[in-house]
Amino acid sequence: MAEEHPLENSWTFWHGDALEKDWSKKIQPICTFTTVENFWQYYNHIPKPGKCFFDGESRASVGPDNKVIDELSMFKKGIKPEWEDPQNRDGGCLFVRKTMDPLQVDHYWQNAILGLIGETLSPDICGVRIVDKGKRDNTMYRFEVWLKSNDQEVVRSVKEKFLRCISEGKDFKRGPPQFDWKKHK
Numbered sequence: 001m002a003e004e005h006p007l008e009n010s011w012t013f014w015h016g017d018a019l020e021k022d023w024s025k026k027i028q029p030i031c032t033f034t035t036v037e038n039f040w041q042y043y044n045h046i047p048k049p050g051k052c053f054f055d056g057e058s059r060a061s062v063g064p065d066n067k068v069i070d071e072l073s074m075f076k077k078g079i080k081p082e083w084e085d086p087q088n089r090d091g092g093c094l095f096v097r098k099t100m101d102p103l104q105v106d107h108y109w110q111n112a113i114l115g116l117i118g119e120t121l122s123p124d125i126c127g128v129r130i131v132d133k134g135k136r137d138n139t140m141y142r143f144e145v146w147l148k149s150n151d152q153e154v155v156r157s158v159k160e161k162f163l164r165c166i167s168e169g170k171d172f173k174r175g176p177p178q179f180d181w182k183k184h185k
Contacts, residue, residue: 005036008119009076013046016071016131018059032077039117046072049109049141050102053132074113075127081146083184087126091147092184094159096177097133099140105130108143108166115165122158124149143177155181 013030020026031042052060052069059068073081083089100108112128115121126146133140145162147155159179167176 002037004038007034007036007039007117009117010034011039011074011117011127012077013042014071014073014075014081015067015069016073018068018070018132027071027073027081034077036117043113048106049130049132050106053102053105053134053139053141059132059134069132071129071131072109073127073129074116075146079126081127081129085126087148088146088184090185091124091126091149092155092182093129093147094145094155094162094179094181095142096179097140097142098177099138100177102139104170105141105143107170111166111168112143112145112162115162121161121165122147122154124154124158143179145179150183 010032012032014027015030016027017025030046033039033042047060047062047069049072052062059070061068075081076087079085079087109128109130116125116128124147126148129144129146131142131144133142145158147158149155159181163176163179
């Protein structure tokens with residue numbers, strides 16, 4: 001058996017069921033991973049946002065249960081993608097809500113989660129989330145970075161590193177999106 005490469009933190013992928021109206025049931029864990037190898041085993045089978053979110057005509061159904069997914073998240077193990085979670089409660093999130101090309105969204109998503117599991121961003125980050133806000137003929141996304149801190153110096157530092165991280169490897173014509181800050185309380 002090949003040697004596995006443990007991550008500094010364990011992480012959990014979550015999904016939001018677009019058809020579930022009960023908030024307590026809407027957000028569900030997909031998997032938790034602790035090694036680089038586990039990550040790739042799961043990541044290669046989780047649909048990318050650009051493939052399952054609203055494409056201007058419809059949302060795709062995925063998996064054996066034909067779920068319609070309207071959000072994907074990756075948070076440190078033990079932290080739920082909810083403002084009420086004790087790790088999130090006193091922090092906030094950097095966010096952008098805008099129309100983006102699905103390939104650009106997939107690129108940002110992949111770079112963000114690789115930056116997190118590679119521990120190149122900040123220990124203050126609890127997780128990242130992308131939400132499908134598309135309607136009718138408009139593909140729109142809300143991309144969020146959740147922090148446990150509300151310290152503005154930490155927020156500034158994370159924002160700078162995060163923008164460099166998600167933009168790595170692509171030269172998008174308009175540059176990276178401009179993220180705003182919102183406290184959770």
